[in-house]
Amino acid sequence: MARIYLCPTGFCKSPQAEHGDALRLAGGMVYVHRFAVIIAEAGRVVQRHLASPASMPEVLAKLPAELAAEAEEQWANLSLAHPPLQCGDRIIRLDQPQIMGILNVTPDSFSDGGQFLGDDDVARAHAGEMLSAGAAILDIGGESTRPGADPVWEGDEIKRVVPAVEFSSAMGAAISVDTRRPAVMEAAQKAGAHIYNDVSALRHDPRSLEFAAASGLTVVLMHAPGSGDNLHEGADYNNVVFDVFEWLRERRDAAIEAGVRSDRIILDPGLGFGKSLSENLALMNNLALFHALGHPLLLGVSRKRMIGALSKEAPAHDRLGGSLALAIAGMNAGCQLLRVHDVAETAQARDVWRGQRDAALTDFTLND
Known part of the structure; x- marks a missing residue:
């Protein structure tokens, strides 16, 4: 067809x-x-x-x-202009790029696993630093989704996530929770979370669609080829750009049919999930196409493996330059949300980018 x-x-x-x-x-x-x-x-x-x-x-x-x-x-x-995200008392405008700071309360995340788990004071301080540095949203995750990571029992995930949501909420933060499990998101919502960031696009748990609709939360639907515990397996693309576009369209339609409001859906093409370097680059070069689906776009490429592959196998903690390059590429493609580890540096890059864009609107005008 x-x-x-x-x-x-x-x-x-x-x-x-x-x-x-x-x-x-x-x-x-x-x-x-x-x-x-x-x-x-x-x-x-x-x-x-x-x-x-x-x-x-x-x-x-x-x-x-x-x-x-x-x-x-x-x-x-x-050309559709998206309304701001309402996150409790916080309003996140989507007419300019916004930064989502990553707070992993996990022992095994690929970049900062264990750094913020088990010590609420350290995690709280990091959350405060990200907010002060310019994060509009904190994205809290209690399960690593890197290739080969072991699945987490939802009870353990709740124990990791809820305290972080509570102290972030006490700071007045807009809060996203990176989880595949509706029970975790339900506990997080009660603790003050506003956004359901599901890397399985509401497929992992049969209750996810119903919960997402009933909760009234903003929902992030991310592309990943795997349907079980391993989200990276089973990739088979005719054309990765078109295939991801159609997959996200199908998941968007399923969410809307289940009762999720269209204006509360954000789409994420899932860079690094079940995709080769060439496939990731094809998606980066065609990010702007995904605006044709009619929803805000979230881009998560911070410190990812593709940066190491393009830069002499630089380790995860040494990928700031590549992360900023990809963040700027996302801004140039109109992505509204950038999910990053290095908030202060990305905020500075975003502010300079925004200044250039503002100045361009008055360039080359004729003086009277």
Whole structure:
């Protein structure tokens, strides 16, 4: 079956750079002048047309009838401005990149396992440092999802996560919890959490969809090929970009059908989960396509294995430069949320990036 994809390809610093013929991507700080309108079958591109906002109506009008409605929906989604996230008393605007700071209360996470587990004072201090450094959200995880990690009993996960949620809530933080288990998320919500960040996209537990809908929480749906304890296994892509797009669409639709509000869904393409280096790079180079699904995007690439693979096998604790490079690439693609370990450095990079974007809106103007 033929599928259609509207992929932003030609970015510009400001609309005036293209005499106004540019689209403001997802209501953010990124502008796009050129789009690839792609028709694919079984992951293979069979037609590709280039269009600008001015010429897009003409291109869409010539599409096959069975693809026209989907193309129109994607075109509308690419310019859709998302409402702020309401996290208790905190309001997180999505018209600019926001930082989600990682707090792992686990013994075996790939980058900082054990560093913040078992000592609430140390974990509390780190949470406070991330908030002070510019984290809009704290993402708390009690189970490692690195390749080969052992699954955690939900009772142990609750014991790890809930105290961290409680002291983060006492600081007034917006809180996300990285878990696959609705029982953990239910306990975390009672302790003050606001976002259900499920790396299995509500597949791991048969109760997840029902709980997500009933809870009223904002939900992050992340792509991962594995359906059991190992989220990294079973990858088989015709075209990783199109396949992840369709997979996230299916999980989004399942969540909405179960009762999750569309405006409370965030999508994450799952960089590093069951993907090779070349597949991760393909996703990074086409992140902007995922705005066509009509939801905010979360990017989690901080300190990941792909950085080591591209930088002489640098260990996880020595991947700051690569993490910042990928974070900036995510900002350039319009990603609204960046999940990172190094909050202060990423916040500084984001603030400089934002200053450049603001300045570009007044560049090259004619003086009277």
